[in-house]
Amino acid sequence: MTEIPYLSVVVPVYNEEENIPELIERIWGSLSDVNYSFEVIVVDDGSTDRTAEVLRSLKARYRQLKVVIFRRNFGQSAAMTAGFDLASGNIVVTMDGDLQNDPADIPLVVERLEEGYDVVAGWRKDRKDALVSRLLPSKIANWIIGKTTGVRLHDYGCSLKAYRRDISKNLLLYGDLHRFIPVLASFQGARIAEVVVTHHHRRRGKSKYGIGRTYRVILDLMLMIFFQKFATRPLQFFGLTGGGLFVAGLAMDFYLSLEKIFTGQEIGKRPLLLLGVLLIIAGLILFCMGLLAELIMRTYYEASGKRIYVIREVIK
Secondary structure, eight states, X not given: OOOOOSEEEEEEESXXXXXXXXXXXXXXXXXXXXXXXXXXXXXXXXXXXXXXXXXXXXXXXXXXXXXXXXXXXXXXXXXXXXXXXXXXXXXXEEOXXXXXXXXXXXXXXXXXXXXXXXEEEEEOTTOOSOIIIIIHHHHHHHHHHHHHHSOOOSOSSOOOXXXXXXXXXXXXXXXXXXXXXXXXXXXTTOOEEEEEOOBOOOOSSOOSOOGGXXXXXXXXXXXXXXXXXXTTOHHHHHHHHHHHHHHHHHHHHHHHHHHHHHHOOOOTTOHHHHHHHHHHHHHHHHHHHHHHHHHHHHHHHHHHTOOSOOOOOOOO
């Protein structure tokens, strides 16, 4: 009978053939003295180098190693989701495969999680990245995300995180939402903590991410804000916005109508008339979008059998 591991380590990789052997060796070294069982799941996100071949050769040496190879590059969120789906452990730890995260910190985040938290995020306090292209945009993004979502962390971008099994299994990641895992976990009522971890310079290979991803992060942040506040009541968002525009447009055109009736002024060529009509139409469209979103949301929950709540514990 196969033993169910206590810990699952999930590592998404993409074109990391130079780093994989040392990474696996250091993970095993960091977990060699722990008093719990573990497995390591490496997900090859459609690498175009020899990453898959290297992983196949390492599988023969490491019994607890699981290798997942994608047919093509689907992105880090998809790779993490595959790892979460295959993880058997009560605790799941994720980390990058470029050796900038230190495998020696895995027991540290697990120990912090065992203090009663549901998610523990690594904080690269002494981060070894370029100032302009990586550090500065990251600091700004972390501040904005914390302010807008209410989930205050120093470092959202650190892949070294630990999760309880029930949290990881209920994370729905798509697009680039892996950056917002703490926010998604907070939707489930997760207790979140942070711990300072080591960060190293990249010694081999090239970073797959740069300042060019900033726009996508902004779009994802807008999505997170909507999810957090209006995911189960979209009509309130679209209805309030559309209602405000409708009332503003109606007030403008009502004012112009009064001018026409009582003063006889020509209003057909006035820009305010066109603006009022535009606002009325936009308000009606947004309200209808809200109704459609409400129908879609209800169909989604009712057809899939999902619930709009998450139970932490039942005491009988």
